[in-house]
Each structure stands twice: as C-alpha cells, then as structure tokens.
Amino acid sequence: MNQVPLFSSGRELGNLIVASNIVECAWTRILELQRDQTALPCPVRHFEVYNPSPTCTIVAFVSSPGQGDLVPSPLFDFLRTEEYKSVSINRAALTLFTSLHDSLSELKTQLTEIEGQLIITGHSLGGSVASLFTLWLLDGNSLKPKCRPFCITFGSPLIGDFGLQHSIWNSLFLHVVSNQDPVPGLFLPSGRSPPTSSHSQTTGYKPFGTYLLCSELGCACFDYPDLILGLLKVISSEVAGGSQDVDYGGILRNLKERAICKGLPQVGERFADPFSAGIIMELETIGFNQTKLLQHNIDINTVIRKMEAEARNLTQQNKASDAKKLNEIKRDMTQLELYKKNSKVLNMGYYDCFKNQGSKRDIHVEQFRVNLTGYWEGMVAQVQRKPHKEGATFRTRWLYAGMVYRRMVEPLDIAAFYKDCTKKDYINNGRSLHYKLLQQWYEEDVKPTPGDKLDSKKQKVSGILTEDSCFWAHVEEAILSCELLKSENCTLEQGKSSWDNLVKFEEYVMEQIGKYAVSPEIFLEKSSFMKWWGLYEGYIDTRSNSHSSPLITFMKNCHYTEYR
The missing domain is CATH 1.20.1050 (Glutathione S-transferase Yfyf (Class Pi); Chain A, domain 2)
Structure with missing residues (x-):
C-alpha cells in the first residue's frame, strides 16, 4: 500500500514566528532590562515585569552564562515520572533560580490574578531561569484558564537531562538560537565526537521544546531532539571562543524582511521525497549542508529516516480515534464475559478452560487477551510519562476500568504461564509491570467505604x-x-x-x-x-x-x- 507523503514545514513555521510581533516584543523587553541593569548600582535585578498592552504581560530575565553540571532539585520533583524518576537541572541556572525564589514566589502569586497573554522570556542564563520559572508556574495550574504561559528564550544554554526532555509541556517553549551563538551548546561535548555508547544517549544535557534556528540566510523550526542536539554541537565546536554578544534584534529584523518563502529549487530536484527535501532545505537555510554535517559525524539521511518513522507512527496512532479504540476494548471485554459465563457449563471455570485449550473457542480468547493487554500496557505507559500530579489525575479516571481488566485478564496470563510445566513463581518471575502498577494505583487511590x-x-x-x-x-x-x-x-x-x-x-x-x-x-x-x-x-x-x-x-x- 502506498504511503501518504510527509512534508516538513519547519521553514514556514519559522517564517510565521518571526513575522509575528511576539518574539520581537519579547526581545525588546530583554534589551530594556539589560539597559536598566547597566544604569543601576549593584545588586542588579535579574528580572522585570512589563505590560506592553492591557492584554499582555511579559516577564523578562537576563544573566550571563555560567558553567555547571547537572544536579537534582526538590523544587522540580513534580517533573518526575514513573519512567524517569529523577530530573536534573543545570547547577548555575538552579543556583540563580533559588537565589530569586522569594521574589519569584511573590511574582507567581501576582500572576494568578492576570488575564490575557503571558510571555516568559530571557537571554543566555536568564533564558534558563525563564524556562525554570515557566515550569514552576505550570505546576499546580494556578493561573487563570485563559492565561497559559509561553516561554521564549534567546541564546539559552541547555538546562536539563533526559527526564526534562520528556516534559508534557514541550509545546510551550520556543528557543531562539543563532548559528553564530556558542552559548546554547556550552555544556555539550565537541560536535566532532560521535556517541561512545547507548548510555550517552540518555545521560547529560538534552534539548526540550521547539528550536528556532537562525542564520543570515533564513530560519527554520525543529522539535526533533536528536537533530537539535547534533546541530548545537556543530555550532558550539565551530564558534567556540567567539563572540557571545549576538545581536538577536538585528537577526529578527533581517528574518522578518525575509519572511516571504523563496524556497531552494535545487534541493527539491535532488530528492523525490518531499519530507527529506524539506529537512535538507531547512538545514541549508540555516547554514548546514550535508558536507558540514558529515564532518561532525552527523549522517543526516539516517536522522531523517528516524524522524520520518516517528512522524508516520504518530500519524497512524492518530488515525485510530479514541472512541473506536474504546469500542474495540469494550467488545473484547464483553467477549471475555461471555466466555466466562459459558465456561461454567464445563464445570471448570474460564481460568481452567483457557489453560487446558480444549476447543477453538479457547484459542480465540487468546486474541482478546493480546488486544486488551496491548491497550492497557499503552495506557500505563502514558501515565508513567506524565509528571506525578498529572499522572495521578489521569489514572484516577481509569482506576475502575483498569481494576476490572486486571481481575478479568491477569488470570489468563497466569494460566498461560503455568501451562509451561517448567515455570514456577508467577508473581516474582512472570508478572507484568503494568499489572503491578494498576494494582498499586488502585490500592493507593481507592479506600473502602463504610x-x-x-x-x-x-x-x-x-x-x-x-x-x-x-x-x-x-x-x-x-x-x-x-x-x-x-x-x-x-x-x-x-x-x-x-x-x-x-x-x-x-x-x-x-x-x-x-x-x-x-x-x-x-x-x-x-x-x-x-x-x-x-x-x-x-x-x-x-x-x-x-x-x-x-x-x-x-x-x-x-x-x-x-x-x-
């Protein structure tokens, strides 16, 4: 069956962003704060609140970049998930954020009263603190319903590890990076060094959110973490030691003038696949041709294949609506209920009927078991990827259904386990993690009533x-x-x-x-x-x-x- 072609819209999205006034307005407030800092005696104020219009509030942060390793912090424990049980933050950003904690607590309270657009922005290490403050605001969702914060950073170094990369709030962060700015890749190893092990893929600094990468030729948006990480490594190695005073205001004005999409027809001629052509076009727009990437051990064709596979998987998942899937699950549970009822006629119950596999009906039940298990393993995996508070809210809606599924289907897993006469101790040697978690969550959240x-x-x-x-x-x-x-x-x-x-x-x-x-x-x-x-x-x-x-x-x- 022919696959529907995929397209990459990174350049169009980038042009749309720079053509809007939001990013430029955010940078203007950063410049104002930087000018105010130079005019003030120490100690300087690292953030300021601006109201460019009655319906817009901007909180701007500025600070010079600092060195630092990744450290855990109790302040951001809410970002932990079942899958990623710890989240580490850049020490310099965390130190600055902690030093401002009392002032930011007051600001957080004030922001709960506002309505309209809320922009959190920052430059360099100030951008890192802006990201942390935005995450902190999102914890508990104390803001008014129509006041969802959006974070825009400029030349900000990476602030977290693999756990932070999987934050459910990725779409609320836009990181503007120039291909002449070494600061965003400050804490990364040389771009010429290939990964030494699979362990290196899940440790150290990782990007999160959407990146707007800019050059004199144009801009493009990327949200694929592996590609972003590779590009930041290349920039870091090529401009290391260079000027860190990048004129983002001039970059934005230049890009706004170029916002009309002109395209690169020579790229389209080299690639029959529009998705690959789009990615190559976007990379060349910001100054990364294939030759340069290969010099830094980045095989862009391999990266594109991974991106396309993930995009297709997501598309296929979205095609199956939740309603249709739920109907299938209800149908399979109904079939198991009928199987349980009919098994009594044989005077042995559905557990032993399935274990003995004495008829075709017993074999058909295996498919129901597989379907239901696949669905609930996916549901549990979703909860594990969410921060603890979000996950608790999510799983409460499914506790009863998960309990019924576990009590109905796990006996079939046990029957399949002991059908193999060499196996012993199912609870310790055969029980699936998703059953353990469904039981744990149910027992934690459901209390017996009088x-x-x-x-x-x-x-x-x-x-x-x-x-x-x-x-x-x-x-x-x-x-x-x-x-x-x-x-x-x-x-x-x-x-x-x-x-x-x-x-x-x-x-x-x-x-x-x-x-x-x-x-x-x-x-x-x-x-x-x-x-x-x-x-x-x-x-x-x-x-x-x-x-x-x-x-x-x-x-x-x-x-x-x-x-x-």
Whole structure:
C-alpha cells in the first residue's frame, strides 16, 4: 500500500514566528532590562515585569552564562515520572533560580490574578531561569484558564537531562538560537565526537521544546531532539571562543524582511521525497549542508529516516480515534464475559478452560487477551510519562476500568504461564509491570467505604470476579507444594518449606472467602482449586498427627456449596 507523503514545514513555521510581533516584543523587553541593569548600582535585578498592552504581560530575565553540571532539585520533583524518576537541572541556572525564589514566589502569586497573554522570556542564563520559572508556574495550574504561559528564550544554554526532555509541556517553549551563538551548546561535548555508547544517549544535557534556528540566510523550526542536539554541537565546536554578544534584534529584523518563502529549487530536484527535501532545505537555510554535517559525524539521511518513522507512527496512532479504540476494548471485554459465563457449563471455570485449550473457542480468547493487554500496557505507559500530579489525575479516571481488566485478564496470563510445566513463581518471575502498577494505583487511590458491608457483597457474590487477580498463581503454587510433599524425592527441608507454604495458603484462602472476595467458580468440580483440595485432603488424611483449620472445616462440611 502506498504511503501518504510527509512534508516538513519547519521553514514556514519559522517564517510565521518571526513575522509575528511576539518574539520581537519579547526581545525588546530583554534589551530594556539589560539597559536598566547597566544604569543601576549593584545588586542588579535579574528580572522585570512589563505590560506592553492591557492584554499582555511579559516577564523578562537576563544573566550571563555560567558553567555547571547537572544536579537534582526538590523544587522540580513534580517533573518526575514513573519512567524517569529523577530530573536534573543545570547547577548555575538552579543556583540563580533559588537565589530569586522569594521574589519569584511573590511574582507567581501576582500572576494568578492576570488575564490575557503571558510571555516568559530571557537571554543566555536568564533564558534558563525563564524556562525554570515557566515550569514552576505550570505546576499546580494556578493561573487563570485563559492565561497559559509561553516561554521564549534567546541564546539559552541547555538546562536539563533526559527526564526534562520528556516534559508534557514541550509545546510551550520556543528557543531562539543563532548559528553564530556558542552559548546554547556550552555544556555539550565537541560536535566532532560521535556517541561512545547507548548510555550517552540518555545521560547529560538534552534539548526540550521547539528550536528556532537562525542564520543570515533564513530560519527554520525543529522539535526533533536528536537533530537539535547534533546541530548545537556543530555550532558550539565551530564558534567556540567567539563572540557571545549576538545581536538577536538585528537577526529578527533581517528574518522578518525575509519572511516571504523563496524556497531552494535545487534541493527539491535532488530528492523525490518531499519530507527529506524539506529537512535538507531547512538545514541549508540555516547554514548546514550535508558536507558540514558529515564532518561532525552527523549522517543526516539516517536522522531523517528516524524522524520520518516517528512522524508516520504518530500519524497512524492518530488515525485510530479514541472512541473506536474504546469500542474495540469494550467488545473484547464483553467477549471475555461471555466466555466466562459459558465456561461454567464445563464445570471448570474460564481460568481452567483457557489453560487446558480444549476447543477453538479457547484459542480465540487468546486474541482478546493480546488486544486488551496491548491497550492497557499503552495506557500505563502514558501515565508513567506524565509528571506525578498529572499522572495521578489521569489514572484516577481509569482506576475502575483498569481494576476490572486486571481481575478479568491477569488470570489468563497466569494460566498461560503455568501451562509451561517448567515455570514456577508467577508473581516474582512472570508478572507484568503494568499489572503491578494498576494494582498499586488502585490500592493507593481507592479506600473502602463504610457502606461496603459483607452482607451486600454476599448478595452480589454470584457474579463477582475474584478480587485478587493473582489468586490462581497462589493456587498453582499450592498444587506444586502438595505434589512435592507426595514425592519420594522430597527432602526434610523441602517438606517443611512446602508445608509452611500450604498453611499460609489455607489462611489466605479462608481470609478471601470470609470477605466474599473470590468467585464461586473456584469451587467448580474441575477447577484447579478443587484439584488442589483433592491433593491436599488426601495428604492431610494420611498424616499421623491430625491437622485442622477453618478452611478444612469449611471444605469438609461442604459449606462451599452454600457459597456458590
């Protein structure tokens, strides 16, 4: 099937940005603050608030670049995700931000009252602090609904690591960089040095947000982190030691005059693929031809292929609407409910039907399991990529659905695990992380209510799912313990351990029964639980010393028939 061609609009977007007044207005405020600083005695003020119009507020930061490594900070712990458990910030930027903390706290409170456009901007290290302040404003979302901050930096060095790169607020940051400014790549290794290991791809400084890269020839926007990082390395190595006093005002005026798209027809002739042609055109516009990039170990064709693959994946994901996907998930869950109901006819329950794979119907269920697992693994991955507060809000909406999915589908995973007779200990050796997280989040966020009476649960018990989604894993381990005890090769130590496990299993099962937390289908004649009971009952009847427990009494007096 022919693929729809992709196009790169980086030049058009860049021209649109510079043609607007927002970027130029932000730079004007920075110049005003810089002039005020030179006129004032120490200590200087590193930021100022401007109101160029009744509907626009600009907060400008300025400071000279500083050296520094990456360090963690409790102030930005809210950026942590399940996937990236730490976020490190440039020491110089963090030190300056911390020194201004009291003043910025007052400003943050004042900004909660404004309406209209809010621009946070800064130059050099001031741009780094502007980025940190913008992130800090976004935490908790205390601003008015129509006052979403937008951050514009000029010649700002990178401020964070891989964790910051995956911030969900990337679209709110625009970084303006000249190809003659060494400061943005200040903390990067030489552009001529290729990565030495895969570890280097996830450590050290990483770009985030959109970059507007500028040259005398024109400008272009990029948001692909690997390409941005490579270009910053090239700039840093080629202009290192040069002047850091880049005239961004002159650059913006020049670009505004060139805002009419003229194109580079010779590029289009060399490439049949419009996406590749667009990227090459944009790079040549800002002074990066393929020869120069290769000199710095950047194979632009490889980078473009990765960019195109990611763009196509995103396009394909967007084609499947959420509504359609949810309908498919509901359909698969309905099919499993029907499978569970029909399995009772065979007197063994859906867990054992799936484990035994006795009919074509059981094989069809495998596809439902795969579909549902793929969907929920994706949902959990989305939560892991969000900052903790955002993730908590996101997952609360899905807690109940995730709980039902886990209780319905995880038993099928357990059945598939123990179908292989060589496998043991599913909970530690086979359980998927997404099940663990769904259970953890549910237990953290859902508290039992006083009205959740046992009598009410008893009335509904006939249709419930077993609450512990790992119940059947405990059953399978109990069966293995019984088989080991009956084995002639069982050592004294193994026997003691197996017996202790069985005693604990008895207590666990009776606790679940007492809470009406298990489905009645566990007592069906051909279920694995009843298989365990047959093995265990035979073993305890042959023991010289009698053993009694509430579970044994419950089972031997057939109270479980009343439970059903």
